[in-house]
Structure formats: structure tokens, C-alpha cells
Amino acid sequence: MSLETIDKEYVLNTYARNYVNFKKGVNATLYSDEGKDYIDFTSGIGVVSCGHGNERIANAICNQVKNITHISNLYAIEPQAMLAQKIAQLSGYDVAMFFANSGAEANEGAIKIARKYGKTKFDNKKYKVITLEHSFHGRTITTVKATGQGDMHSENFTPYPDGFSYNTSINDVYNSIDDETVAVMIELVQGEGGVQPLPKEEVQKLAKHLKENNILLIIDEVQTGAFRTGEFLASNLYDIKPDIITMAKGVGSGVPIGVVMTTHKDILTPGDHGSTFGGNYLSTASALEACTILDELKNNGSLDETMIYFEEKLKSFYEAHKDLFTDMVGLGLMRGLRVKDNDTLMNIIKQSFNCGVLVLKAGKNTLRFLPPLTITKVETDEGFKRLEKAVENI
Ligand SMILES: *Cc1c(COP(=O)(O)O)cnc(C)c1O
Numbered sequence: 001m002s003l004e005t006i007d008k009e010y011v012l013n014t015y016a017r018n019y020v021n022f023k024k025g026v027n028a029t030l031y032s033d034e035g036k037d038y039i040d041f042t043s044g045i046g047v048v049s050c051g052h053g054n055e056r057i058a059n060a061i062c063n064q065v066k067n068i069t070h071i072s073n074l075y076a077i078e079p080q081a082m083l084a085q086k087i088a089q090l091s092g093y094d095v096a097m098f099f100a101n102s103g104a105e106a107n108e109g110a111i112k113i114a115r116k117y118g119k120t121k122f123d124n125k126k127y128k129v130i131t132l133e134h135s136f137h138g139r140t141i142t143t144v145k146a147t148g149q150g151d152m153h154s155e156n157f158t159p160y161p162d163g164f165s166y167n168t169s170i171n172d173v174y175n176s177i178d179d180e181t182v183a184v185m186i187e188l189v190q191g192e193g194g195v196q197p198l199p200k201e202e203v204q205k206l207a208k209h210l211k212e213n214n215i216l217l218i219i220d221e222v223q224t225g226a227f228r229t230g231e232f233l234a235s236n237l238y239d240i241k242p243d244i245i246t247m248a249k250g251v252g253s254g255v256p257i258g259v260v261m262t263t264h265k266d267i268l269t270p271g272d273h274g275s276t277f278g279g280n281y282l283s284t285a286s287a288l289e290a291c292t293i294l295d296e297l298k299n300n301g302s303l304d305e306t307m308i309y310f311e312e313k314l315k316s317f318y319e320a321h322k323d324l325f326t327d328m329v330g331l332g333l334m335r336g337l338r339v340k341d342n343d344t345l346m347n348i349i350k351q352s353f354n355c356g357v358l359v360l361k362a363g364k365n366t367l368r369f370l371p372p373l374t375i376t377k378v379e380t381d382e383g384f385k386r387l388e389k390a391v392e393n394i
Helices: 003-010 055-065 078-091 103-121 141-146 170-176 200-212 234-238 281-299 302-320 342-354 377-392
Strands: 022-026 029-032 037-040 096-100 128-132 164-167 181-186 216-221 244-247 258-262 325-331 334-339 360-362 366-369
Touching: 037 377, 055 281, 078 096, 078 258, 078 281, 096 103, 103 141, 103 181, 103 216, 103 244, 103 258, 128 170, 141 164, 164 170, 170 181, 170 200, 181 200, 200 216, 200 234, 216 234, 281 302, 302 325, 302 334, 302 377, 325 366, 334 342, 342 360, 342 366, 342 377
Parallel strands: 128 164, 128 181, 181 216, 216 244
Antiparallel strands: 022 029, 029 037, 096 258, 244 258, 325 334, 334 366, 360 366
8 A cells, every 4th residue: 555545544644734745854955755855944844953853963962861851840961951951051041941842732731830929929811812913822721722723713612721812913912911811821933823923112022012011922932932933942032031032943843842941940849730641751761962053053153054044035935926025034054945835835836846846834924944953055055946846937
């Protein structure tokens, strides 16, 4: 039986999939079983931050799992403690953290911390969380409700938890705050919603207002974290001091891991939260190596160089095709081109795949680029050459 037949028979039909069978990956290049190669401008939706088949990540994982893979959180876990220390140092914040297995789970943790903070410090009064329109916070019942996209709140899954509302812009958030508001949760660059960075001054003004009013600022850095925007956290770039930050996608360079960190280290106490798998030897060994590699690339200047090069290439591509694209958006290696309409966007993604370059969609009209942070100039050049070919016939 073919891969397609088995997949369709035994895997639930939740994704519109391409039936290509990737057998090998080298940095930002993937090879199919038919011997065709693809430049990967997606890194598995911002996950494989250090590239496919990364030797150092592979060694870190192998060395760990030949010894211990998992023992549970009933015992201290050395790579978990080391990773927590590394992340705290890289963030520049005075934080402690909890490890989960995904972005949605990290956000669940953030919401639990915020709710307990609201209940215990404010006489059971504060529990509401405000988010923004076009945000994305996950697919669990709670995080999908926190997600500011009405069409994701399907009636098929009701009832959703109370206490979530969303606003069209930061400037509207002020009017929605009431005595029961415990937190505002935002992405600094809305990823799934369309690679839309929020204006820095507006974010800083909001952060100040929230601090003055004892309302927590939660930054969802599931997509922007782990150097995706050029700094370890987009919060560093925005020069704000959030109360709670979540990370996931790029942290483990391919291994599932979620992180929720907070400056309010005393809120959670034993029994409040937990995870069987979260922060085990496997995921934290991989993430510790990934953070070490990316920190080195940042410090020796090559991460910035990669980002500048990719941006230049994207800009030339954008300017050569103003008939298709209306805007260039994003930060660092989280980039997007607004496409004039959805049909054209879907067509570009299809043609790109046929021409051997993988790209993503975001929101309704954005062509999204999330390459590995290790992508070489040669791979970048080749990817854009293939994109040129892909749009030739559109
Ligand atoms: C991907 C994403 C999530 C959800 O992460 P999962 O690992 O799929 O649960 C949450 N927030 C943001 C900003 C994301 O980009």
C-alpha cells in the first residue's frame, strides 16, 4: 500500500495534506523518495530552528536517549534545570519556568498562573483574559476560545470556558478592561493571523498601563521565541517586561516542548499544575543544545547576517512582483507577503511546491516564510530562484 492509502485509511482527516514522502533533510533542503529536492522555507512551521538533520542536535538527543529518555517530574531532571537556567539567562528576565509539550499547553499554563494570581491576590474577583483579533493561541478548548478568530469558535465544540474576549486593536483593549480583568495576552508578531507585528509604542504604552493597574501582561512567544525575530524573545526587541511568556515551536528544534515562564515565581505551588512528559530528558536535552547553537549564531553575527540576507532577497522578490503582492510584513526570519487575493495565494503555494520550494499560508491572504534560522545563502538563493519560476505562470 502507498503512504497515501495508509494515511487516508488510518490517520484522522484533520489536515489537507500533500502526499510527498520526505526521506532526508539537510539543513533547509528536503529530499523526497522520488529523489526530488525541496528548499524548505517553513522549517515545519517554525519548529526546526537549527535545520534538518543537524549533527549537534542529533548527537545531543542520541547521547541522552542512549542513557535516560524519561523518568517523570517526580525527580529532578538535570537537562531540564540546565535548560531553565539557560532560557532565564537568554531572556534577560528574572523568571522561573514550567515545561509542557506544546504551545497550546504552555498557554494553558499561562492562563492557569494568571487565574490563580487573580483569585488569590484579588479576593476571587479577577479571572478575565483579553486577547486580540487575528491572534492564535492554540487548539485546546480553552486556547481556541482565547484565539481571536471567530470562525475558529465552532458551535460543534461548545460550551467553551468563560472569561475570554478579544479586541480589534490594542487601542480598544483599554475600553474592555474591567475590575475582573486579570490579564491581557498578545503575540508581538501575530503569526497564524498574518505575520503582523504590533506597533512598538502601542505595546509599550499598554504594558505600562497594565502594570499600573495590576493586570498581567502575557506574551505568547510560541512562534516568535527562540531567536525567530532576531532577539531571543520578541519581548526583548519590544523592550517590555511581561509577567508571563510562553514559547514552544523553535525551542527544541524539532522535539515537542512548551515553556511558560513568569516573574511571579510564587503563584504555582505543588499540585497546581503538572505534566507527565513535560520537560523530560529527551526534549530538554534537545532544547538545551538548540538554544546553545542559536545563542552562538547570534553572538558571532551569523544569525543577523542570515536575516539581513533573507530580507534583501524577499524584498527584491516582492518589488519584482507588485502585481501579485500588496505588502511585505514581519520581522527577522518570520516574514510574509500579502497576496492580492486568496485564490492567487493558494495558487502560488501550489506552484511553489511543484517548483521545489515549500512556503506557508497565514491568515487569509499572506504568503508566509519561516525558514530554519541556519538557512545558508545558497539555499536562500535557490529558494527564491524557484519562487520566481513558480510565479512566472500566475
Ligand atoms: C503555533 C502556535 C500556538 C500553538 O502551538 P501548538 O504547539 O500547536 O499547540 C500558540 N500560539 C502561537 C502564537 C502559535 O504560533
